[in-house]
Amino acid sequence: MTVVIDAVPAPAPDAKARKKGGWFVRITIVAVVALWTLPTLGVLISSFRPEQLVDSTGWWTSLAHPFRGAEWTLENYRSALSNGGFGNAFLNSMAVAIPSTVIPVTVAAFAAYAFSWMDFRGRHVMFVLVVGLMVVPLQMALIPILRLYTGGATLGGVTLIPDLDLGGTFLGVWLAHTGFGLPLAVYLLRNYIGSLPSSIIESARIDGADHFTIFWRLIIPLSVPALAAFAIFQFLWVWNDLLIAYVFLGGSRENRVLTIALADLVGSRGENWHLLTSAAFLSMALPLAVFFSLQRYFVRGLTAGSVKG
Amino acid sequence: MSSSVQTPPAGPVLAPDPPPPDRSSGPGRVLLRLAGVVLVPVVTAVILWSTLDFLRNEDANRFLVVGVALVVGVLGVFFLFWSMNRLVEWLPARFREGARPYVFVGPALVILSVFLIYPVINTILISFKDAQSQDFTGLDNYRFVFTDDSMLRAIRNTAGWIVLVPLVAVTIGLVFATLADRLRRGEAVAKSLIFLPMAISFVGAAVVWRFMYSFRPDGFGTNIGLLNAIKQGLGQDPVPWLQQKPWNNLMLMVIMVWMQTGFAMIVLSAAIKAIPDEIVEAARIDGASEWRVFRHITIPTIFPTVVVVTTYMVINALKVFDIVFVMGNAEAQGTEVIAERMIRWFFIGDHNGRGAAIAVVLFLAVIPVMIWNVRRFREQESIR
Numbered sequence: 001m002t003v004v005i006d007a008v009p010a011p012a013p014d015a016k017a018r019k020k021g022g023w024f025v026r027i028t029i030v031a032v033v034a035l036w037t038l039p040t041l042g043v044l045i046s047s048f049r050p051e052q053l054v055d056s057t058g059w060w061t062s063l064a065h066p067f068r069g070a071e072w073t074l075e076n077y078r079s080a081l082s083n084g085g086f087g088n089a090f091l092n093s094m095a096v097a098i099p100s101t102v103i104p105v106t107v108a109a110f111a112a113y114a115f116s117w118m119d120f121r122g123r124h125v126m127f128v129l130v131v132g133l134m135v136v137p138l139q140m141a142l143i144p145i146l147r148l149y150t151g152g153a154t155l156g157g158v159t160l161i162p163d164l165d166l167g168g169t170f171l172g173v174w175l176a177h178t179g180f181g182l183p184l185a186v187y188l189l190r191n192y193i194g195s196l197p198s199s200i201i202e203s204a205r206i207d208g209a210d211h212f213t214i215f216w217r218l219i220i221p222l223s224v225p226a227l228a229a230f231a232i233f234q235f236l237w238v239w240n241d242l243l244i245a246y247v248f249l250g251g252s253r254e255n256r257v258l259t260i261a262l263a264d265l266v267g268s269r270g271e272n273w274h275l276l277t278s279a280a281f282l283s284m285a286l287p288l289a290v291f292f293s294l295q296r297y298f299v300r301g302l303t304a305g306s307v308k309g
Numbered sequence: 310m311s312s313s314v315q316t317p318p319a320g321p322v323l324a325p326d327p328p329p330p331d332r333s334s335g336p337g338r339v340l341l342r343l344a345g346v347v348l349v350p351v352v353t354a355v356i357l358w359s360t361l362d363f364l365r366n367e368d369a370n371r372f373l374v375v376g377v378a379l380v381v382g383v384l385g386v387f388f389l390f391w392s393m394n395r396l397v398e399w400l401p402a403r404f405r406e407g408a409r410p411y412v413f414v415g416p417a418l419v420i421l422s423v424f425l426i427y428p429v430i431n432t433i434l435i436s437f438k439d440a441q442s443q444d445f446t447g448l449d450n451y452r453f454v455f456t457d458d459s460m461l462r463a464i465r466n467t468a469g470w471i472v473l474v475p476l477v478a479v480t481i482g483l484v485f486a487t488l489a490d491r492l493r494r495g496e497a498v499a500k501s502l503i504f505l506p507m508a509i510s511f512v513g514a515a516v517v518w519r520f521m522y523s524f525r526p527d528g529f530g531t532n533i534g535l536l537n538a539i540k541q542g543l544g545q546d547p548v549p550w551l552q553q554k555p556w557n558n559l560m561l562m563v564i565m566v567w568m569q570t571g572f573a574m575i576v577l578s579a580a581i582k583a584i585p586d587e588i589v590e591a592a593r594i595d596g597a598s599e600w601r602v603f604r605h606i607t608i609p610t611i612f613p614t615v616v617v618v619t620t621y622m623v624i625n626a627l628k629v630f631d632i633v634f635v636m637g638n639a640e641a642q643g644t645e646v647i648a649e650r651m652i653r654w655f656f657i658g659d660h661n662g663r664g665a666a667i668a669v670v671l672f673l674a675v676i677p678v679m680i681w682n683v684r685r686f687r688e689q690e691s692i693r
Contacts, residue, residue: 022491025488025491025492026492028488029485029488029489029492029495029499032481032485032503033499033502033503036502036503036505036506036567036570036571037502037505038535039517039518039520039521039535039567040505040506040509040517042517042520042521042535043516043517043520046520054533055530055533056530056531056533057531057533058531058532058533058534058535058538059533059535060535060538091372091375092375094375094379095374095375095378095379095382098379098382098383099378099379099381099382099383099385099386100382102382102383102386103382103386106386106387106390107386107416107417107420108417110390110412110413110414110416110417111413111414111416111417111418113413114410114413114414115414118409118410118413119410120407120410120411120414123410126414126418130417130418130421133421133425133426134679135672135675135676135679136425136428136429136672137627137628137648137668137671137672137675138628139628139630139648139651139652139668139671140428140429140432140668140669140671140672141424141425141428141429141432142428142655142668143428143431143432143435143655143661143664143665143668144427144428144431144432144435145423145424145428147431148423148427170378170382171382174382175420175423175424176424178420178424179420179421179423179424179425180424180425182417182420182421183421183425186417210409211409211413212394212409215413236507236508239510240508240509240510240511240512240513241510242510242511242512242630242631242634242635243630243631243652247656258510259510259512259513259631262510262512262513262516263512263634263635266512266515266516266519266635267635273520273523273533276516276519276520277516277520279516280513280516280517283510283512283513284508284509284510284513287508287509287510288505288508288509290508291505291507291508292501295501295504
C-alpha cells in the first residue's frame, strides 16, 4: 500500500503552484508518473534478459550496463511463442476480438439509426429497454447462455431455441460479446447519430434515397468518430477479457486466447519469470499499439460517454 | 467529410445495381421474387453452417481456421443486413416501409433478448434450484450466500473493493488532472503514461504486479521483486506481500487502482478543461488562493463528472474477478470476492444454484448504484 500512499501528493496545490508549472507541480507529476510506469518497465526489461539473470538479479541491475551483450536476449519471446503456444493463442485472440468488435458496432449502428431517424411503433419503449439492460452484470448471463449453447432452450416441452452446439466455437464467443456490448454501443451511437443535423437526412430522402442507402452513404461516413471510439473500447475490452473466453471458448490448447494462455502460465509455472514476462508483453503488444495510435479517438469516446451533462 | 461520402466503408454491402423496381409485375417476375425470397436465406444459411463446421475442425491448419473465422465474422454481419434489406425490397410496396425499421433494430433486439433478457430470468430461476438445477430448494442457496464463511469473507472483501478502489483512484486521478493542467509542456505524455495500464488486461496486470510483489525468504536467493529489494536495501526483512491476511486484499486493490486511475484522470481532466477560464481568472483576481479556487470552483463544477466516474468504478469493483482469480488461491489467502466466488461455484464447485444465487445478489447490488446515478443525472439535466 505504501506505493499508493506515497503517490498521493499534498491535498491541493499550495501557493507555490500558483505560477504555472511550479516546482511542486513538476516534481509531483514526475513522481506519480514514475510510480505508475515502473511496474510495467520492470516486466518489459526482464522479458529481454536471459533466464538465469532474471532469476538471480533484479531487473534494475541490467540498467547499470545496458550495452553488454550478455545482458539481453530474445530467447524468452521465442520460447513463449513456440513452446508456450502463444503464437497460436495470439491468432485465436485475433479471431475472437475482430469479429467481436465489428459485429456489435454494425448491429448497434443499424439500431441506433432506426431509433434516431425511423418512425415505428414502440420505438421509445424499445430504446429505454435496450439502455436499461446496461445494468445487467454479465456474470448473470453466463450460465444460461452456456446451457443454451449446449442444450438449447425449451419451455414446457416446446423447443424455443434448438441445440446449436455453440459451446467452444468462435461464433458462440462473438455472439456473447455482441450481446454484452450492445446496450452501451446502442446508447453511445444513438446519442451521436441522433445529433446529426436532420437537414441532411431529409434532403437525401427528397432526392429519393431509401433508408438503407442513407445509412451506408451518409450516416456511416459521418459517424466515423463515434464508431471508432466505441470500436476501440470494445476491441480492448474483448482482447483483454478472460471470463467470457474462459466460459465460452474454453481453455483447451487449440482454442485458448492470450489471456487464458497467460493465466495458465501463471498458475502452472508460478516462478518462471523469463517466460511470464515475455508472454505478458506479447499479450499487451497489440492493445498498447492500438491504444497509442488511436488514443485520441479512445479518449474522445470515453469522455463523450461519461461526461454527457 | 466530403471525401468520405464517395468512399462507402464496406464494398460488398453496396449492391451495384439498384433494387428491382417495385411496379414490375407478371407471373415470371413474381416467381423469380418468390424464389429469391426463399433462396437467399437458404444459401446464406448453408454457407454459414458449412464454414462454421469447418471452424470446429480441430485438426485444420490454425492460420486457415482463423482466416476463415475473420472473413465469416466480419463479412457475415454485413451480409446479414444486406440480405434482409433485399428481402424487404421484394415485399409488396405497402408493407415495405413498415417492415424496414424492424430490419434495422431486429437483430439488436433478438440478440439482446437471447443474451441478456432470457439469461436474467433463467438465472433467477436457477438460483432457487439445487446443484444440478433439477428440484426447487426454496431459499437454501441464498441462505448459503449469507451464512457460508467464505461467502461472508467475499462480501466483506467486496465491500472493501467498492469503497477503497474508487476513492483512491478518483482522488489520485483528480489531483493528477488538476496538477497536469498546470504543466507548461509534457502534459500529454504524462497523461498517456498514467493512462497506459488501462490498455492492459487484468491478467497482464496481475503478472506485472506478481513481479513487483515477488517474495523469497532469506536464504532462497535474491529477491527480484522491486518492493522486497527496496525493503532489503533498507536493511529490513522481505515481506510475503500476498500472504499477509487481511492486508493482501489491499495489495490486490492496488492493482486495480493502478489500472483505473488513468480512466478517472482522463475523464476528470476533460471536465476541468471545460471550466471557462474567465471564472477561474476572476476568482484569482479577487485574491482567491489556489486551494480556494480548487475547493469552491473546480470541485463544484466537475462534481457531476466525479459522480459518473465514481459510479463506473464502483460497478467495476463490484464485478472484479480476474485479478483475484489469477493471483492465486483466493480461499486459502482470504481474498475471495463475490464475482470470483460465483465462478468457483459454477465451474469448479459444480453447484449451479449457488452460483446463480451469487449472481443475483451481484445484480441486486448494482441496481441501487445505477438508480442513484440516473437520479443525479436527471437533477443535473433539470438544472440546465
